[in-house]
Amino acid sequence: MATATPRDRLLAAAADLFYREGITATGVERLCSVAGVSKRTMYQLFPTKDVLVAEALAATGPATNASFLPDDAEVDPRERILHIFRVLEKTAERPQFAGCQFVNTASDLRDPEHPAAAVARGFKQQLTDWFAAEARTGGAADPDLLARQLTVVFDGSAARAVVHHAGLDGLSVTTATALLDAAGVR
Amino acid sequence: MATATPRDRLLAAAADLFYREGITATGVERLCSVAGVSKRTMYQLFPTKDVLVAEALAATGPATNASFLPDDAEVDPRERILHIFRVLEKTAERPQFAGCQFVNTASDLRDPEHPAAAVARGFKQQLTDWFAAEARTGGAADPDLLARQLTVVFDGSAARAVVHHAGLDGLSVTTATALLDAAGVR
Numbered sequence: 001m002a003t004a005t006p007r008d009r010l011l012a013a014a015a016d017l018f019y020r021e022g023i024t025a026t027g028v029e030r031l032c033s034v035a036g037v038s039k040r041t042m043y044q045l046f047p048t049k050d051v052l053v054a055e056a057l058a059a060t061g062p063a064t065n066a067s068f069l070p071d072d073a074e075v076d077p078r079e080r081i082l083h084i085f086r087v088l089e090k091t092a093e094r095p096q097f098a099g100c101q102f103v104n105t106a107s108d109l110r111d112p113e114h115p116a117a118a119v120a121r122g123f124k125q126q127l128t129d130w131f132a133a134e135a136r137t138g139g140a141a142d143p144d145l146l147a148r149q150l151t152v153v154f155d156g157s158a159a160r161a162v163v164h165h166a167g168l169d170g171l172s173v174t175t176a177t178a179l180l181d182a183a184g185v186r
Numbered sequence: 187m188a189t190a191t192p193r194d195r196l197l198a199a200a201a202d203l204f205y206r207e208g209i210t211a212t213g214v215e216r217l218c219s220v221a222g223v224s225k226r227t228m229y230q231l232f233p234t235k236d237v238l239v240a241e242a243l244a245a246t247g248p249a250t251n252a253s254f255l256p257d258d259a260e261v262d263p264r265e266r267i268l269h270i271f272r273v274l275e276k277t278a279e280r281p282q283f284a285g286c287q288f289v290n291t292a293s294d295l296r297d298p299e300h301p302a303a304a305v306a307r308g309f310k311q312q313l314t315d316w317f318a319a320e321a322r323t324g325g326a327a328d329p330d331l332l333a334r335q336l337t338v339v340f341d342g343s344a345a346r347a348v349v350h351h352a353g354l355d356g357l358s359v360t361t362a363t364a365l366l367d368a369a370g371v372r
Contacts, residue, residue: 022296024211099293103345107285107293110208112351124349148346149361155349156342159289160334163310163341165298175335175365182364 007045009035014056019101023053023108023116054115057105061123064101067091069130077138078185081131081150085172088154092161092168099162100124103155127151138185146183150176193231195221200242205287209239209294209302240301243291247309250287253277255316263324264371267317267336271358274340278347278354285348286310289341313337324371332369336362 004012013035017026028049032039046052068091070083091097098104102120109117132147140146157172180186190198199221203212214235218225232238254277256269277283284290288306295303318333326332343358366372 020296022210022294024208025296098296100345103349104293106349107290107345108208110206110211110284117351121349121351124346145357145360148357149364152342152346152357152361153338154342155345156338156340159286159293159341159345160310160338163289163292163307165303165307171331171334171338174331175338178335178365178368179361182368 006035006037006041010037010042010045010052011056011059014052015060018053018056019098019104020096023105050115053105053109054119057101057116057119057123061102061119065123065126065130068127077134078180081134081138081180081185082173082176084127084131084150084154085157085176088157088172089168089170092158092172097158097161100155100158103158124151124155127154135183135185138180140180140183140185142183146179146185149179153179192221192223192227196223196228196231196238197242197245200238201246204239204242205284205290206282209291236301239291239295240305243287243302243305243309247288247305251309251312251316254313263320264366267320267324267366267371268359268362270313270317270336270340271343271362274343274358275354275356278344278358283344283347286341286344289344310337310341313340321369321371324366326366326369326371328369332365332371335365335369339365 010031013031014026017031017034028039028042031052032042035042042052046055068084068087070080074080074083102123105120106112106117111117128147128151131150132143135143135146153172153175157168157175160171161168196217199217200212203217203220214225214228217238218228221228228238232241254270254273256266260266260269288309291306292298292303297303314333314337317336318329321329321332339358339361343354343361346357347354
C-alpha cells in the first residue's frame with residue numbers, strides 16, 4: 001500500500017467503501033481520509049466524485065465478473081452455467097456480502113444517465129452475454145431468453161441474501177437448474 | 187394536505203423521498219423542508235431518523251404489497267400468481283420505477299439490525315408466504331421452494347428494470363411461468 005499511487009489508493013478505497021457502505025453514504029472527506037490523499041489531490045486526479053465512482057467501478061468490475069466464472073477445465077455448458085450459481089451461493093454466505101455491486105450502483109445512484117450507471121449496465125450485460133453464449137452451446141431453445149432469466153435468478157438471489165441477511169441454501173442453483181431443464185439444456 | 191398532521195406529512199414525504207432519492211441520500215433538512223415541518227417538531231414526533239425510516243416503511247408497505255395482488259374474482263392459483271408478475275411488468279415500465287422498496291431499504295441501509303431492515307424483511311416474507319399459500323392450493327410439488335423461487339424472480343426482474351432502465355418485456359411472466367410448470371402448477 002505504501003508504494004501505491006494516490007490514484008490507486010483512491011480507486012481502492014472507493015471500491016471498498018462504495019461496496020461496504022454505499023456510494024451516496026460515502027462522502028469525499030471520508031474517501032480521502034481512508035485513501036490517505038488530500039481533497040486537493042483527489043480533485044486533481046478526478047474532476048468530480050461522479051467520475052471517481054465510474055472509474056472505481058470500471059477498475060473492479062472485470063475481476064468481480066471473472067470471480068464467478070468456471071475455468072476452462074469445465075467444458076459442459078450446463079455445468080459451466082451452474083458454476084456461476086455455486087460461486088454465488090458461497091459468496092452470499094459471507095457476512096460482509098452486500099449484494100451485486102453493479103445492481104447496487106444503479107440502485108444507489110437513482111440516475112440511469114450517471115456515467116457509473118452505464119458502467120454497471122455494461123458489466124451486467126457481460127454476464128448475460130456469457131450466459132447466452134453457453135446456453136447456445138448447450139442447445140437452449142431460446143439462448144437469449146434463458147440468459148436473461150439466469151441473470152434475473154442471479155440478481156434476485158443476491159437481493160434475497162441481503163434482505164434476509166442469510167445464505168441461499170441452494171436456492172439459486174435449484175432455480176437455475178429448473179430453468180436450464182425447461183430450456184432443454186441437459 | 188393542508189389538514190394533514192405534521193406526523194402524516196413527515197411520513198408521506200419520507201416514503202416519497204426515500205423511494206425516489208434513497209434513504210441515505212435524504213437528509214433530515216430536506217425531509218422537513220418537503221414536509222413543511224420544523225426539525226424541532228420532527229424530533230418531537232420521531233426520536234431519530236432511523237425510527238422515521240422504519241415507521242414510513244411500515245406505513246406504506248401494506249399498500250405496496252396489496253397493489254400487486256389479484257382480486258377475489260380470480261380464483262385459479264396459477265393465474266393469481268401470474269397476476270403479480272403482470273402488475274410488476276406494468277410497474278417496471280414507469281420511468282419513475284426505482285425497484286422494490288423493501289429490497290432498496292435493506293440494500294441502502296447496509297445494516298441488517300436496523301429497525302427498518304426488519305420491517306423490509308417482514309414485507310418481503312409476506313409476499314413469499316402469499317406465493318406459498320397459492321402454490322400449495324395449486325398443487326405445487328414443493329410450495330415453499332416455489333414461493334422462494336418466485337420471490338427471486340420478482341426481485342431479480344425489478345433489479346433488471348433498474349439496471350437497464352427499461353421495461354421487462356414479459357421476462358418476469360415468462361420466467362414465473364417456467365417455474366410454475368416445473369413445479370406442476372398447471
